[in-house]
Amino acid sequence: MSRPRRLRALAASLCACSLLVSAASRAQDSRVTAQVELSSESAAHHARNRANVVVWLTALQDSPRVRPAAELQARQRLRLLQKDKRFDPHVLVVPVGSAVEFPNHDPFFHNVFSLFEGKRFDLGLYEAGTSRLVHFDRPGVSYIFCNIHPEMSAVVVALKTSYYATSDAAGKVAIERVPPGRYLMQVWAEGASAENLKALSREVTVSGAEHSLGVIRVVEDAPPAPHKNKYGRDYDAPGSDYPATGPK
Secondary structure, three states: OOHHHHHHHHHHHHHHHHHHHHHHHHHHOEEEEEEEEEEOOOOOHHHOOOOOOEEEEEEOOOOOOOOOOHHHHOOOOEEOEEEOOEEEOOEEEEEOOEEEEEEEOOOOOEOEEEOOOOOOEEOOOEOOOOEEEEEEOOOEEEEEEEOOOOOOEEEEEEEOOOEEEEOOOOOEEEEEEEOOEEEEEEEEOOOOOHHHHHHHOEEEEEOOOEEEEEEEEEEOOOOOOOOOOOOOOOOOOOOOOOOOOOOO
């Protein structure tokens, strides 16, 4: 065999080996699952919607296979839509550093704000067909409202990890492509107190093609309470489609 043919054969062999190693590496990643159960004094957990519970894993050891949260920012277009006097979705999970669009698809003004926890901002009045952009530059939970429509609320959870998922209505959670290793599992649910959520945190070791975190039982002991407007006052005209005039 001539030297050029040998070099081509060697290059092809190295390429094949690289593909096999890459495939084997991906195959070792786990699909991490869990089942969320809710309980409270007011309703039976089995009859309730168990959506919007956030579960995430933070690596406890350095590994080149752990994807940084920044990798997701460029691949995702994140939006919190205002339509029919609602935010959609109600709960949005984003990697820290992400920019989130707030488009107004209603035929009247909105004034989106968050002044309590997490990212603090006030987007001011903006009309139908326009949008605003917010950068969530630090981890935390942001409770978001409209200064005109008190029935509107949403939550943005900003995380410093790529490994997270939100439960569906049946309470099922699935976090894809998690490399093997040790992680801190944490949970957030809108109706649970900080103390109960902290008690759910624990260290887990992920291995195998599919790894189960088991049942995560969330006690809803802190249901959302009525909120004030951005001036710390009661809403003057609940549900009004007219712009707020400011504090009096």
